[in-house]
Amino acid sequence: MKIVQGDAVEWKRGLQHRGGTFHYRHLLNGTPGSIGNFQLDVGQIEGDFASPRHRHNFDQFRFQLDGTMNFDRNGKMGPGTFGYFPEGAAYGPQTSEGRSATAVLQFGGASGGGYLSRQEVEAGREELTKFGSFDGGVFRRRDDSEGRRSTDAYQAIWEYVHARRMDYPKPRYRDPIMVDPANYEWLAVAGSPGVRQKPLGTFTERQCAAVLLKLSRGATHRAGARSVYLFLSGTGIAHDAEFRRWTALHLDAEETADIVARDEAEILRLVLPDLTGLEAQVPASTQAAAAE
Numbered sequence: 001m002k003i004v005q006g007d008a009v010e011w012k013r014g015l016q017h018r019g020g021t022f023h024y025r026h027l028l029n030g031t032p033g034s035i036g037n038f039q040l041d042v043g044q045i046e047g048d049f050a051s052p053r054h055r056h057n058f059d060q061f062r063f064q065l066d067g068t069m070n071f072d073r074n075g076k077m078g079p080g081t082f083g084y085f086p087e088g089a090a091y092g093p094q095t096s097e098g099r100s101a102t103a104v105l106q107f108g109g110a111s112g113g114g115y116l117s118r119q120e121v122e123a124g125r126e127e128l129t130k131f132g133s134f135d136g137g138v139f140r141r142r143d144d145s146e147g148r149r150s151t152d153a154y155q156a157i158w159e160y161v162h163a164r165r166m167d168y169p170k171p172r173y174r175d176p177i178m179v180d181p182a183n184y185e186w187l188a189v190a191g192s193p194g195v196r197q198k199p200l201g202t203f204t205e206r207q208c209a210a211v212l213l214k215l216s217r218g219a220t221h222r223a224g225a226r227s228v229y230l231f232l233s234g235t236g237i238a239h240d241a242e243f244r245r246w247t248a249l250h251l252d253a254e255e256t257a258d259i260v261a262r263d264e265a266e267i268l269r270l271v272l273p274d275l276t277g278l279e280a281q282v283p284a285s286t287q288a289a290a291a292e
Helices: 118-128 153-162 284-291
Strands: 002-005 022-029 038-045 059-066 082-085 094-096 100-107 132-135 138-141 150-152 177-179 195-203 208-215 220-223 227-233 236-238 241-243 247-251 257-261 265-271
Touching: 002 022, 002 241, 022 247, 038 227, 059 208, 082 195, 082 208, 118 132, 118 153, 138 153, 150 153, 177 195, 208 220, 241 247, 257 265
Parallel strands: none
Antiparallel strands: 002 247, 022 038, 038 100, 059 082, 059 100, 082 177, 132 138, 138 150, 195 208, 208 265, 220 257, 227 247, 227 265, 236 241, 236 257
């Protein structure tokens, strides 16, 4: 179990391998090198940010906090919009309509491709600048350096870290799924007076999911395992710590915690995929590279 007060975390510059101005607050992460590694950040993007159309070998959950993100043919995400960006599915190009803020959970998905930690990405980016440059989300290799002339920035970093070519998983969903929770009804949670929920969706055979929760003043909710919680509003107690806006909570498998609302609270629950047994299906060479 881990609890972080997001408003106390320092803003840092990031995504230099993309384009434009991006700052983030890093809230939670999993175990680097594992297929179940994850990372929860709140990102703040300026209007000059741009990322080309691309895809990943991991999954993303996005929740738009402020402003509007434009994903071109895939649509826009305004405040309160939830998005599932599945591995293997291309999206974008991505731009911000002025300043915007988004909570983003990135995690190893059903393919077993895992997820690179921020430290691994930054180290890989630094090393690759010896052989070329990053421009607008693309790594462009110098003529005197062996390899593809241009590659998606993250793919180039992943391939450098793992010392092998990235094979994108076949997409289980053709496009990102964008959800407007405002059009959902609040449902009562059985056995939990004063607690209501909006189940936003469950995805893939590995059962990653998203749920919005609303707790009335004084209500208690038993938070579930294998989940990341982001507190969007309200105050109270989560396990043995205070929660407020931007508090983040991670519960591993078999862990639970009681959340008690001091006043009305709204909480986003993001359920990580159940990857039980998947480690054995990943080639040994992949596991060895991930562990280095």
